[in-house]
Amino acid sequence: MLIDITNSLSIINCGDVTAKELMSVDLNQMQYYIQVYEDRKISKAAEHLYVSQQYISRVIQKFETDLGVELFVRTKKGLIPTREGEETYRCLRKMLDSYHDLLDNLKEKRIQEETGRLRVVLDIGLVQLLSPRPTFSFTERYPKIELGLEEHRIFNCKKIVGEDRAELGLSACVGWHEDFANRKVLRLQTVVLMKEDHPLARKVTLKVSDLVGQPLIFSGCPPYYSIWQEFDIINEKPNIPIAINELTTVYTSIKKNLGIAPLVLNPRQEAPTLPKGIISIPYETIEPLYVYAYWKEESPSAHLGQMYADYLADYFK
Secondary structure (H helix, E strand, C coil), X not given: CEEECHHHHCCCCCCCCCCCCCCEEEHHHHHHHHHHHHHXXXXXXXXXXXXXXXXXXXXHHHHHHXXXXXXXXXXXXXXXXXXXXXXXXXHHHHHHHHHHHHHHHHHHHHHHCCCEEEEEEEECCHHHHXXXXXXXXXXXXXXXXXXXXXXXXXXXXXXXXXXXXCCEEEEEECCCCCCCEEEEEEECEEEEEEECCCHHHHCCXXXXXXXXXXXXXXXXXXXXXXXXXXXXXXXXXXXXXXXXXXXHHHHHHHHCCCCEEEEXXXXXXXXXCCCCCEEEEEECCCCCCEEEEEECCCCCCHHHHHHHHHHHHHHHC
């Protein structure tokens, strides 16, 4: 893709790299150069761009030939930008940022004109992790979209989305292997609540092996399914005497020595205030726990679900 950057160059100082030389820049060439400049290594840039090192090298060499200047000094430790390379980077960085700002503005204008009903189904317990602030700000930003959130068990959520009865589903899990289109929205943290005199209270962090044999009290779906997955990985079964939704009941159960309670937290929100005598110990998951947004691409209103997924990902970034 070629970008006409004549207007941009009129307000960007490109040093000794002239406007005529940068009049029509290939977008891929621009992105590749910026990535190589920031990584200072062809191999690392190739990793980030998912292309071969040979291809990246050819792109940079052609760019230098087109401009008639040397952009990098090649050394055994990596690439060192020349003065012209520094100026080219500053110029292209501003141009690419301006281009992305333009795309974002056009997308925002188009989205704000969207109308319709957006039904979102979530695992039980996720609403309190993701709401209310993102929900309120979304409805303020897109007042023409009627947003509705409903909690169900994860299996029901997938069924509802699969049957086109909801535009988007949100689930907390350590990996995604379904046929839905999906994206990560938020990485979650896990802690374990227990009495301050519990034998595990002396540990700095806990792992799934520490939970084997312990009576576990669950609140909501996110910790329930994620801990089950961890126990499956080590070929063990969790001891779950209690599964409830109210945190106050969880605290009471802990105080009565009925067990310890894994709890999933949103790191972007303030952690709940714990009652006296109860502490939380960080839990180290085998694999990262994320909230995944998923939608059915062939659904007539899939764009609304994807829009809300993108919004949440940006909100929590």
